[in-house]
Amino acid sequence: MRLFTIFFLSFFLTACAELEHQGHLFEPIPTQKPSSSVTDNRSSVQHKELVTQFGGEYHAPQAEAYLDAILLKLAEASDVPGQAAYKVTILNTPVVNAFALPSGNLYITRGLLALSADASEAAAVMAHEIAHVTLRHGALRAEREREAALISQAAAIIQNRQKGEEVRSHQRLSVASFSRQQELDADIAGVRVIARAGFDPYGASRFLTALGRSSDLRTSLYGKKKSVFDFDIMSTHPSTPDRVARAVASARELGAPGLGIRDRAEYLAAINGVAFGDDPNEGFVRDRKFTHPRLNFSFYAPEGFLLENANEAVFGVRQPDNEALRLDSVRNPQFGGLEAYLNSGWIDGLLSSSIKKLEINGLPAIIATARAGEWNFRIAVIQHGDFLYRLIFAVRALSDSVDQSFLQSINSFRRLTPQEYLDVHGLRLAIIAAVAGDSPETLAARMVVPNRPLEYFRLLNGLAENDSIIPGEHYKIVIE
Incomplete structure (x- = not known):
């Protein structure tokens, strides 16, 4: 019946699509070969469309300056001779995502800034996205998809219908496998670049671990939790456990843990006060209450x-x-x-x-x-x-x-x-110093999140279930 289809398929597919955005970085955007001279091109139609699609620009001068400084180091360590530094645009969305364009624009969301624990993790994400551009992944994937479409079309014409469907299925699997390999290639390239730039190469695996934990928490809240062994062969990205293992292996080729800097204190200072969660003007959740000021x-x-x-x-x-x-x-x-x-x-x-x-x-x-x-x-x-x-x-x-x-x-x-x-206030990140007697439970009690504050506190700070709080160390909490 149509009601059943409209409601439950819409509910299920929307949740899955959003989880895909939360759990994976966007696939590379089809582009031309990057120019060796990168300019700060923020007036292009593509830039405006991307910014509009992701909630507009979020202005945080301190965070932008800090991220641009990281991008300058990544450019100096690039595999591309004379690579100019990308310029960051922070997107006003809680979705965890980032992507880069050959124009020299790199986009990173508020959600990704909140999830990253230190500079090495943020650097790993940005280096990964730049690698998609320098390796021409978008253009190569677009070409592979065009080839697959032509093969499928030819099969449908010259063979029977069943055989044509088999060919189309094979081509879809081929494109998916190609895309997953691109993600792994970008991970490896990113690890090497951040290491040359002086950052901890293990930042990539730590961020991917946090990404997996974020997805697990979200699915446990809003739907049936998938097994860690589940793997969707049609996914455009490899499973997070596989990516983590490969990222760790790439870092180990460069040295043992402890190599490079994390710059945690400076990173946390740069994102202190950045908005967290939904833009209150677009509606927000507090416990069981939903409020939409604009509407x-x-x-x-x-x-x-x-x-x-x-x-x-x-x-x-x-x-x-x-x-x-x-x-x-x-x-x-x-x-x-x-x-x-x-x-x-x-x-x-x-x-x-x-x-x-x-x-x-x-x-x-x-x-x-x-x-x-x-x-x-x-x-x-x-x-x-x-x-x-x-x-x-x-x-x-x-x-x-x-x-x-x-x-x-x-x-x-x-x-x-x-x-x-008058009482509408958005949530924001606050960086606090722990004192003697603090525990994950006491700090989580200060969190203003819709649900499960302890789990969100541990997620945002990269803490395992049995990790303790270190007096004098700085931690992220969410406040109004």
């Missing part, structure tokens, strides 16, 4: 739900009860009212007898239930300004108590008060 509304999820703010919707899950919610919006079609919209065909399994018009905190609304297969849905459509907000809950067994919790959540949807606008 002027807030609502509370039912008890036990974990919320996540994605680009296209707000998602929520309650484990292990196997319950989910989705909040999104569409522009008001301005025809026939809310009941006409509810019956306009965007949802199947709707129970007409359950439709009820009401007012929620002064806003016109309509609620209903629907069934699709073994799933039950509680649906609300709320009119607010020029948009209709669709709040959908899914559960296998819609008992009276569960339905009541959903209705309470629906009834919490409301406009913001003037004071709430």
Whole structure:
């Protein structure tokens, strides 16, 4: 049924796509051969499109100057004679990512700055992305994809349909394998460059380990955790354990651990105060509450739900009860009212007898239930300004108590008060010095994150479960 497909496939695929972004660096962008003379070209159409796609530029002069100084060292240690230094642009998104263009622009997200523990880790990421450009990975992959498409097209014409599908599958696997090898090649090249630049070559493996931990934490929060042995053969990147092992091996070829600098204290000072998590103007989560200042509304999820703010919707899950919610919006079609919209065909399994018009905190609304297969849905459509907000809950067994919790959540949807606008504050990183008696638990208690502060504290600071706090050492926490 369409409702089941729309809700659950959308929920699942969106989560997977976001995990892919969180867990892996972007694949290289197809480009021409890099110029030996790199300029600070920040007015190009491609630059503007990339910045717009990733939330705009985030201005942090201290962090930018520090990263540009690292890029200067990487240029001096480059395999390319006369390589000019790239210039950094920080992107205003919590997604962990980075990429480089032959124009001399290197992009790094706020999320990646937060996850990196020191200068050697940040240097490893930037060197990896520059290696994609110098090794012409984007152009080579584009050429491989064109060849695969031509072979598949020819097979479909001259052979039977089944054989054509076999050829296409083989070509897809070939391109995926080619892309994974490019990632490994860029890792190796990056390790060598940062070592020549004076940084700890083991920074690459430490960052990849943190990347894997970040992905594991996220999947444990918002969905079924994958086995560490799971490997998607169609992925464009190798599994993180494989990349970590190869990065460690590359570093060992250069020397034992302890080689090069990490520059942890200076790195932490450079990112002190950088925004963390969602841009509050684009909506943010605090415990069970979601607030969107620009769109002027807030609502509370039912008890036990974990919320996540994605680009296209707000998602929520309650484990292990196997319950989910989705909040999104569409522009008001301005025809026939809310009941006409509810019956306009965007949802199947709707129970007409359950439709009820009401007012929620002064806003016109309509609620209903629907069934699709073994799933039950509680649906609300709320009119607010020029948009209709669709709040959908899914559960296998819609008992009276569960339905009541959903209705309470629906009834919490409301406009913001003037004071709430004044109270909107984004989260930011703060660097603190530990004192005697501090522990991961006491420092995590100072963290302002939507959930699991202890796990996030350990992740951001590269601490294993049994690691202790060292008095006088500096650590990252998240505050308002």
